[in-house]
Amino acid sequence: MLEIKNLKKSFSGRVILDNMNVTVKDREVLSIVGPSGAGKTTLLRCITGLEKADSGEFLIDGQSFNPQGTDTSDSVIGVVFQDFNLFPHLSVFDNITLAPTMVLKKDKNEAKAEAENLLAELGLKGKGDLYPFQLSGGQKQRVAIARALAMHPKILCYDEPTSALDPNLRREVEKLILGLKQDGMTQLVVTHDMEFAKNIADDILEVSSLDKLNQK
Incomplete structure (x- = not known):
């Protein structure tokens, strides 16, 4: 289980994430939804170690870990980028x-x-x-x-996995994510597509403003 406690992140004095708490349960899919600019990708980047959080705690199965620590995070969090980033x-x-x-x-x-x-x-x-x-x-x-x-990885994260796909391919991605869930993979998905989020998720985290998150 992934737990994020009191996460804060700001850029140039602008608060993006403020004292946020998130839980991703084992073998479940959490979808993070909300409008552009609300902090979804910033959250994902903090979880995957691509951005350094200003403060907060990250725990896996009750044990603290540093997303930017290469000795521990390489086999903890996997990420699939929006533009794939293949070489x-x-x-x-x-x-x-x-x-x-x-x-x-x-x-x-x-x-x-x-x-x-x-x-x-x-x-x-x-x-x-x-x-x-x-x-x-x-x-x-x-x-x-x-x-x-x-x-x-113990947890697989996706950044907007359907943004460049047509409806048929979107359904294929749904099947893929649900298939990985059946295999026991814990997954976190950032998406602007609420229908897609509902189809795959056990839980939805809605980014409602720049500094407030409500887990439903």
């Missing part, structure tokens, strides 16, 4: 295996075998030798998910 000069296999081999010190053959299994599970069997420019938007997203899962 264009690397193949799908190399995109997925880079972090496990460099950070987790996995054997290259072991990492590639795991990548093959992940691609098969995500409907991308046989795509490992392709490059990002050869993939559709939906395929790039699944590669980004495979890359995050290869680090064996």
Whole structure:
């Protein structure tokens, strides 16, 4: 279980998150919704260590951890970015295996075998030798998910996973997230799409203003 206590974050004196408390239960999906500029992505970036919180506490299963601490957070929080952030000069296999081999010190053959299994599970069997420019938007997203899962995170976070997808692909993302939930993955999803949020979430966190969050 992820717990965030009294989180504060401001930019140039402007308060974005103020004394926020959030709980993400094990094996559940939390959707974070709200208008643009209300702090959804800032919250996600603080949780994943991409932004440093001004103050607050982060706990996993009751144990304090630092999202920016590479020794602990690399295998705790995984993130799928809105624009996927795949390395264009690397193949799908190399995109997925880079972090496990460099950070987790996995054997290259072991990492590639795991990548093959992940691609098969995500409907991308046989795509490992392709490059990002050869993939559709939906395929790039699944590669980004495979890359995050290869680090064996306890929690997987998504930033606007349906923003660039048509309705059919949005339904595929819903199935993907719900399938990962059945496999036991705890997930946190930032989205502006309330219908999508309701379809996938066990709980919804609505960002109602720049400095106030209400968990429903």
